[in-house]
Amino acid sequence: MNKAVYNNHLSLTPIIHDWVKQLLANPESLQQAVERFQSPLNIHCLTPFQENIIAYSNVFNELHVKHKVFFARKANKCIAFPQAAAQQGQGADTASYRELKQCLDSGIHPDNLVLTGAVKNENLLSLAVDHQVTIVLDNYDEWNLLKKICTEKQKKVTVNIRLGGFQFEGKTLATRFGFSLDEAVTFIQHLQNNKDLVEFTGLHFHLNGYSVEQRVAAIEQSVQLIDCLQALNIPTFSLDIGGGILMNYLENASEWEEFNKELKRAILGERPEITYQNDPLGIIKIENQLYGEPTVYPYYNTLNKEQLLKAILTSKSAVFQQPIYKLLNDRNIELRMEPGRSLLDQCGVTVAKVAFRRKDTNGNWLFGLEMNRTQLRSSSADFLLDPIHVPKEIKEENEATYGYLVGAYCLEQEFILKRKIAFKQFPQVGDLIVIPNTAGYMMHFFESEAHMFELANNVIYDNGNFVMDNTSD
């Protein structure tokens, strides 16, 4: 491939924070870090995390909304993030015994923690009760277990109630979580009869997807429930709207549109493939007709993070004929949220070493990395942004090439990225590949130790220094 062709390839240019630019400007120090901590290495930075918290807080402050942001720790396991959130007066949402225990052990005050885990066994609930961490109850069995624990321990704990099954455009939003609004009234009244064991303080929901309108509807219906409870003399102090606030990975709308258009053309055989073996990334082809869209995260979007929060809060409630933030302020409700991915925007990169180059039977170049695909995996069918090649040696020759990144597991499907990648310079053994913006879900959510490979190390980058995060303590 010559340079002109390289310049024409379908790029998906990632947005890069200044700390990553600083990292890339010093390839020797990056090489040394990978030698020291092994490949792949997850490098994190707290600066963008702090900026992201401030951006959300600014929106709340501007609208005078009482608030608290709980970082959803499931999106990244490093303890440095919950600690940073707590230091900024916010908190962390925990989903398992180890997530909660580690936060407590690291000195985070229980008021800055909430337990939302999808499965809460006796150990986990007992830990929350012992430390007075607010528990979000999702079902009756959980409540029965909590009741038993509180009775045995003669201790009382604060609970919030998870809601589900909101109405939107004439239909129920399907979910496997929470109590319906009707069930919730009965259940919360029942909790009032157990005031020696639990104190009800708030409502909670987390919606699938990223819709502003659905969140507005869910808040509106939660406020109706709050009013109904108030009429029964049951006060509500907080409403937690969970996570699912979009973030934007890409610089350019036109690149994103072009990629999506060309993917469809490739699947229809109208152009050469742009994914390995023409992987349709979730689009279905039947008799030369395409159905559906790629099952990938919307990597480019204009309404995201704090603007998306502002759009929710300033939307006018059709039921109350008032903006959402006013409904909350009038009732003195603390709005809580649990962003995971969006708080981690720009907070981490994954770096891996090139181990081999070879061709497959079809003549495609494969670049083998010292990592496996579980170390860059989310529910999205592919991570659609360009990786950054950091060669050990810059070469002037015109040796741009296309190829695919493959990993260490023994499967034919072991591709780090399914998308065909263009390299300005032919990768050499020992070169580094930096995958930007991986802190949210990409690096930890599905990582596994198959073949007995060790999990990747996690370091925090601070002014040129790399310090281990004591995640595995």
Ligand SMILES: Cc1ncc(COP(=O)(O)O)c(C=O)c1O
């Ligand atoms: C209860 C709860 N809160 C918060 C989150 C975080 O969501 P996100 O990372 O999309 O912001 C999740 C994610 O599944 C969740 O289940």
